[in-house]
Amino acid sequence: MAQWLIQNGHLIDPANGLDDVLDIRIVDGNVAAVGKSLTAEASDEIVNASGLIVSPGFIDIHCHLREPGQEAKEDLVTGTASAAAGGFTTILTMANTRPVIDQAIIVAGMKYKIQTDAVVRVEITGAVTKGLEGKELAEIGDMAQAGVRAFSDDGFYVNDGRLMRAALEYASMFNLPVISHSEDCCLVADGVMHEGCVSAKLGLKGRPAEAENIAVSRELMLAEMTGGHVHIAHVSSKGAVDLIRAAKAKGIKVTAEVTPHHLCLVDKTIESFDSAFKVNPPLRTNEHIVALLEGLNDGTLDAIATDHAPHAYEEKDCEFNDAPCGFAGFETAFSVLHSRFVKTGEWSVQKLIQKMTAGPAAAFDWQDRGHLSVGGLADLVLIDPNKAWVVDPQKLLTRGKSCPFAGMEMTGQVVRTMVNGKWVYQDGKITRK
Ligand code: DOR
Secondary structure: OOEEEEEEEEEEEHHHOEEEEEEEEEEOOEEEEEEOOOOOOOOEEEEEOOOOEEEEOEEEEEEOOOOOOOOOOOOHHHHHHHHHHOOEEEEEEOOOOOOOOOOHHHHHHHHHHHHHHOOOEEEEEEOOEHHHOOOOEOOHHHHHHHOOOEEEOOOOOOOOHHHHHHHHHHHHOOOOOEEEOOOOHHHHOOOOEEOOHHHHHHOOOEEOHHHHHHHHHHHHHHHHHHOOOEEEOOOOOHHHHHHHHHHHHOOOOEEEEEOHHHHHOOHHHHHHOOHHHOOOOOOOOHHHHHHHHHHHHOOOOOEEOOOEOOOOHHHHOOOHHHOOOOOOOHHHHHHHHHHHHHOOOOOOHHHHHHHHOHHHHHHOOOOOOOOOOOOOEOOEEEEEEEEEEEOOHHHOOOOOOOOOOOOOEEEEEEEEEEEOOEEEEEOOEEOOO
């Protein structure tokens, strides 16, 4: 395996408190040394990273790879290529595949396929209920033993509180989190966007923020009752942020994530009736965004996650009411947030990197990820903070070509991604060096 010396990069490793121009040597898939002006060894292949940021590889604790069963939308090859291009070296894929990942044998099949097809580390979520039907608990124990890292019916709320209680109790025996898609099913009914002035004006059925707040409340109470770890996916409402903050202060075992789209986009964009903006939970208003930003600042929200949810362009290219929810997110996540919050001076780049590396790793207690410690895994990214580019969905490596950021000008982009000591992405292409 090649030995790499990455020289003169601006190394930002929030978990280790590093923020300086440093060299880093990679040997046999591990970080061998970090320091000022390391002396090159004969076997080193040198990468000049001056002007670039060197960061631990990003960790996405929420994505959909569509395999098995819906490979026309995405598969392990295209999904992990897209993740690598976005700088993600570990991703957690959700269980709403066809068949649903609700049995140990399906987890084993996924693991087998991941070995041959994936260019980044793919962790698996098992379903909470069989078939995501919300009626009967899935094989929680067997799937835990087969290696899933979390449980979730994401896409759906587990409406039956008794089942969610049992899932939290059962998952806690394996120290695993239960991820909740918190939207009360009856309140959202067949709503297609945030309920408010814009939905009223457009005559589209709404999904009220209260549906999220109510659903989150139950999860927090069940987490308190069981001692289990609940993770709230894609938080999008002010009420949810307030509830999670209070629960954390009380010592309840809760973690939470927020997506780039919920931080940057509002319901008003839907006045275009462009289904690229259709997502669950829905894009809300500025008032909610302000609360999400406060939540990220004070640690109520632990991580940024993409909810990469690709659909075939033809499926999205229809009337707003009929389009499926979600869109691709890996390749735009860092750049969107860097352009919107770092370039404008609202956030430090260190903060953004923390929420995409150490934050998600700590939320799920993945101690071997999210940092560049000597002896640890060589999963890292090189970022050009000044690179200007325009989002052209046709050029993205994902199959999900519908993108709410299409046409937007970005500043800052991942230029290289290394997983386990090998470059898997470089100059717009997948490599395996
Ligand atoms: O918009 C969404 N799409 N939200 C989800 O929770 C699921 C996802 C999907 O799987 O398409």
